[in-house]
Amino acid sequence: MYAILTVFLKEFRENLRERRTLLSALILGPLLGPVLFAGALSLNIEQGTVKNDRPVSLAVSHAERAPNLLAFLHEYGVTVKPFAVEDAGARSAIREHRETLVLLVTEHFGQQLSSGEPAPLVLYADSSDVSNARDLGRVRILIEQYGSLIARLRITARGIDPTVLSPIVVQNVDVSTPASRSVLLLGTLSYLMLLTMLMGGMYLAIDTTAGERERGSLEPLLTVPVRREQLIYGKILATCAYMTLSLCLTVTAFAIVLQFVGLEQFGMSVNFGPLVALKVVLFVLPLVPLGAALMTIVAAFTRSYREAQTYLGLVLLVPTLPLVFAGMLGLRPTARLMAVPSLSQHFLITSLLRDEPISAAYFALSVLVTLGVGAALILVAGRLYDREALLG
Amino acid sequence: MIEATNLRKHFGAIAAVRDVSLRAPDGRITGLLGPNGAGKSTTLRILYTVLKPDSGDALIDGISVIREPLEVRKRIGVLSHGAGIYPNLTARENILYFGALHGLSRADREARAKELIGLLEMDEFADRIAKGFSQGQRIKAALARAIIHRPRNVLLDEPTNGLDVMAVRTLRRLLVRLRDEGHCLLFSSHVMQEVAALCDEVVVIAHGTVAASGTPEDIRVLTGESTLEDAFVKLIGTGEGLG
Numbered sequence: 072m073y074a075i076l077t078v079f080l081k082e083f084r085e086n087l088r089e090r091r092t093l094l095s096a097l098i099l100g101p102l103l104g105p106v107l108f109a110g111a112l113s114l115n116i117e118q119g120t121v122k123n124d125r126p127v128s129l130a131v132s133h134a135e136r137a138p139n140l141l142a143f144l145h146e147y148g149v150t151v152k153p154f155a156v157e158d159a160g161a162r163s164a165i166r167e168h169r170e171t172l173v174l175l176v177t178e179h180f181g182q183q184l185s186s187g188e189p190a191p192l193v194l195y196a197d198s199s200d201v202s203n204a205r206d207l208g209r210v211r212i213l214i215e216q217y218g219s220l221i222a223r224l225r226i227t228a229r230g231i232d233p234t235v236l237s238p239i240v241v242q243n244v245d246v247s248t249p250a251s252r253s254v255l256l257l258g259t260l261s262y263l264m265l266l267t268m269l270m271g272g273m274y275l276a277i278d279t280t281a282g283e284r285e286r287g288s289l290e291p292l293l294t295v296p297v298r299r300e301q302l303i304y305g306k307i308l309a310t311c312a313y314m315t316l317s318l319c320l321t322v323t324a325f326a327i328v329l330q331f332v333g334l335e336q337f338g339m340s341v342n343f344g345p346l347v348a349l350k351v352v353l354f355v356l357p358l359v360p361l362g363a364a365l366m367t368i369v370a371a372f373t374r375s376y377r378e379a380q381t382y383l384g385l386v387l388l389v390p391t392l393p394l395v396f397a398g399m400l401g402l403r404p405t406a407r408l409m410a411v412p413s414l415s416q417h418f419l420i421t422s423l424l425r426d427e428p429i430s431a432a433y434f435a436l437s438v439l440v441t442l443g444v445g446a447a448l449i450l451v452a453g454r455l456y457d458r459e460a461l462l463g
Numbered sequence: 464m465i466e467a468t469n470l471r472k473h474f475g476a477i478a479a480v481r482d483v484s485l486r487a488p489d490g491r492i493t494g495l496l497g498p499n500g501a502g503k504s505t506t507l508r509i510l511y512t513v514l515k516p517d518s519g520d521a522l523i524d525g526i527s528v529i530r531e532p533l534e535v536r537k538r539i540g541v542l543s544h545g546a547g548i549y550p551n552l553t554a555r556e557n558i559l560y561f562g563a564l565h566g567l568s569r570a571d572r573e574a575r576a577k578e579l580i581g582l583l584e585m586d587e588f589a590d591r592i593a594k595g596f597s598q599g600q601r602i603k604a605a606l607a608r609a610i611i612h613r614p615r616n617v618l619l620d621e622p623t624n625g626l627d628v629m630a631v632r633t634l635r636r637l638l639v640r641l642r643d644e645g646h647c648l649l650f651s652s653h654v655m656q657e658v659a660a661l662c663d664e665v666v667v668i669a670h671g672t673v674a675a676s677g678t679p680e681d682i683r684v685l686t687g688e689s690t691l692e693d694a695f696v697k698l699i700g701t702g703e704g705l706g
Contacts, residue, residue: 077563081552088551088592287547291605294511294543295564296536459514 074297078305082279083312092278096271096313101320104263109328112256127206129172130154132161136176137184137192143217149210161195171203172196172210187225258398261420262391264321264355265413269362269387271317272310276366279306281379290462300453303367307449310363318355322348347423354419357438361412361445362390368452371461393417409433412441464489464647465510465616469519472505479505480516481671487649487664489615492642494662495651498699502671503651504544507620510649511541523616537565540614542622546605550594554585554604557593558611565612572611579607582640584633599630606637617641619650623657635661659691669699 086092128150134141141151154173156164161173173195184190192214196207223233283289292302326348369386373379393414402408404418415437422429455461465487472480480502487493495503508514510521512532521528523535548557555576562572580589583603588596593604602622610617623631638648638661652658658665659679666676675682675698679691686694 073566074564077560081549081560085549085551286550287543287545288549289547290508290513290543291541291547291561291608292564293513294536294539294541295561296533296566297564298533462513 074301075305075308078297078302079308079312082275082306082309086275086278086309086313089274089278092274092313095274096317097320100267100270101317101324104267104321105324105328108259108263108325109332113332126150127172127209128152129174129210130164130170131174131176132156133176133178136178136180140176140192140214140217143220144210144213147213149213158193161193165195165197170195171200172206174210184221257421257424258394258417260325260424261417262394264318264325264351264420265358265394265416266387266391267321268314268318268355268359269366269390272314272359272363272366273383273387275306275310275313276363277370277376277379277383279309280367280371281373281376284462285376293462299456303371303452303456304449307360307363307367307452310367311359314359314363315356318359319352322351322355343424350423351420354423354434354437355416357441357445358390358412358416359445361441361448364445364448364452365389368448368455371452371455404433406433406436409436410440412437412444415441464525465493465521465523465618465649467506467510467519467521470506470509470516470521471518472509472514472516478671480509483519483668483671483673485666485673485676487616487647489647490642490645491663492638492648492650492661493664493666494658495649495666495668496655496658496695497651497653497668499653501668501699503653503668504620506668507618507649507651511539511543511618512536537612538615540609540612540617542602542606542609542617542619544620545624546598546601548593548596548601548604548608551592553592554589554596554600554607555580557604558608561608562611567612575611575613576607579611583607583637598625599627602626602630602634606634610641614646616647616649619648621652622650623652623654631657655692655695665691667695667698674698 126148129144130152131141132154134151134153145151154161154164154170156173156175158175161170161175164170164173175193175195177191177193180190180192194207194211194214196203198204198207219236222236226233226236283292293299326343326345329343366383366386369382370379373382390413393411394417396402397408397414397417402414404415404422409415409418415433419429419434419437465485467486468484470480470483471478483502483506485493485495485506495506497503505514509516510523510528512528512535515529524538526534526538528535548554549560552560558576558579559572562575563569567575580586583606585600585603585607588600593601596604602625606619606622609619622634626634638650642648642663663678664676665679665682667674667682675685675694677685682698683689683691683694686697688694688697
């Protein structure tokens with residue numbers, strides 16, 4: 072036990088002096104992730120809100136032919152801009168991005184409307200320009216509304232109940248809460264947390280194994296009167312410590328950064344305060360030994376530092392794969408899925424942030440299975456360290 | 464005291480050590496002399512318990528390296544090939560780390576580290592981070608680290624590689640001093656002059672087997688050559704380079 076502690080302290084201290092480890096474990100990962108996340112998020116929110124409120128500007132040619140329609144559009148927030156062109160002019164104005172939407176009122180519009188014939192309007196837009204899709208949709212719906220308003224008036228004038236125009240009524244009942252609508256967002260959040268946690272231990276896992284061998288310090292270390300598995304346990308413990316630090320920093324950074332982003336619109340009903348942050352750390356903590364042991368095992372059997380980096384890059388994906396599948400398939404927690412490490416942590420975080428009740432049995436299952444797999448991997452690492460192949 | 468009998472070690476199809484028996488008594492400096500690839504390092508690695516022999520055994524102070532490697536490790540100090548110290552620790556921290564792993568108390572290992580730093584003339588760089596050390600400084604730190612626990616037996620793999628004249632002299636003085644204190648010293652080298660200058664006993668290894676052993680004088684007489692160098696060349700066969 073004393074030897075494990077000695078190895079742990081040495082590895083911990085030595086890596087505090089390694090700029091690369093510090094940068095990736097304690098600065099870049101924990102801070103960059105949340106800041107980028109929040110940046111992208113607030114940009115997204117801003118765009119959404121701005122577009123909803125922004126008045127739609129519509130260039131109209133021959134507005135004088137349909138004064139009532141234009142008054143109706145104006146009433147619903149469409150800014151009408153006179154624009155004297157014919158068909159060809161409207162097309163080129165759109166194509167050259169001088170206008171985004173052009174409405175052309177045809178020559179006999181008023182006449183056809185009053186005689187009860189279908190009155191043509193031409194709406195010019197570029198459907199490949201995604202940023203205008205919302206404006207286009209709004210204008211089209213308003214025009215249709217105007218049309219059905221006229222239809223109802225005509226039916227009523229002929230003494231018929233306008234409800235005959237609506238033989239079927241569909242009622243939409245949306246039971247989603249604001250929270251459940253943000254599966255993707257929450258998935259990204261827990262994905263970033265798990266990834267940052269693993270990255271926090273990556274360089275340590277390499278440095279204490281492949282790095283130690285490459286420097287030639289492994290051989291002298293194996294000549295001290297300490298059992299080899301104790302040496303590797305100490306190293307895994309140091310990796311765990313860095314992962315825990317990294318995890319705490321990430322969650323704290325998320326908690327701080329998310330205070331500045333209006334998350335209600337994305338359906339996080341929980342205020343990401345200190346208590347929630349603490350719970351997130353507690354939920355993810357059982358995954359630390361598993362990740363550390365996994366990375367150590369892989370790094371211990373690569374031939375060089377560079378090779379270890381390559382392989383660990385792939386290993387980082389392993390615990391994050393279940394999250395991707397869960398997102399794609401829209402999985403919900405079940406007893407079987409709660410026995411999958413990393414996926415169960417994802418479910419716990421998601422439930423917590425959605426303010427949904429967390430079953431104690433599911434929580435216990437997640438913790439026990441994850442810790443169990445972690446302990447098994449640590450034992451495997453200890454056994455593997457006893458092999459001569461380790462020396463390379 | 465180190466005694467090896469009929470050691471054999473293969474790596475796949477390659478026989479690194481075919482049949483090595485040797486004896487390194489206390490109070491003597493024993494040199495393991497042989498060309499590159501003769502099996503010196505593998506023999507030493509078996510003796511310091513990092514590798515297990517396919518057959519044969521070795522006793523360190525009467526304890527088997529196969530059956531009780533942990534007990535053996537308490538009794539040996541090892542300077543492995545290329546020193547291998549931690550670049551982000553100071554020389555002193557490197558030394559203290561091994562003291563702790565050997566189970567020395569804090570006060571004991573600090574006093575002992577101080578003593579060794581003085582003995583090996585390391586005061587100037589003892590508290591500097593090892594990253595920028597010269598090869599000589601690295602070897603000194605590794606040597607102090609190897610003997611922090613006052614081992615009775617000291618095994619050194621090519622200790623003078625890459626050292627300048629002054630560092631070699633410091634190293635030699637230390638080895639002689641350890642010998643005079645009654646330690647058993649076993650070191651490998653492919654440099655004949657070095658072995659001739661320092662060793663009380665010589666074991667010549669070639670092709671994974673012991674070609675001859677005894678005092679330098681014994682070996683000269685045995686081969687009927689006038690110098691140790693000629694004797695060495697005769698023993699290992701002329702086709703081999705001396706590195």
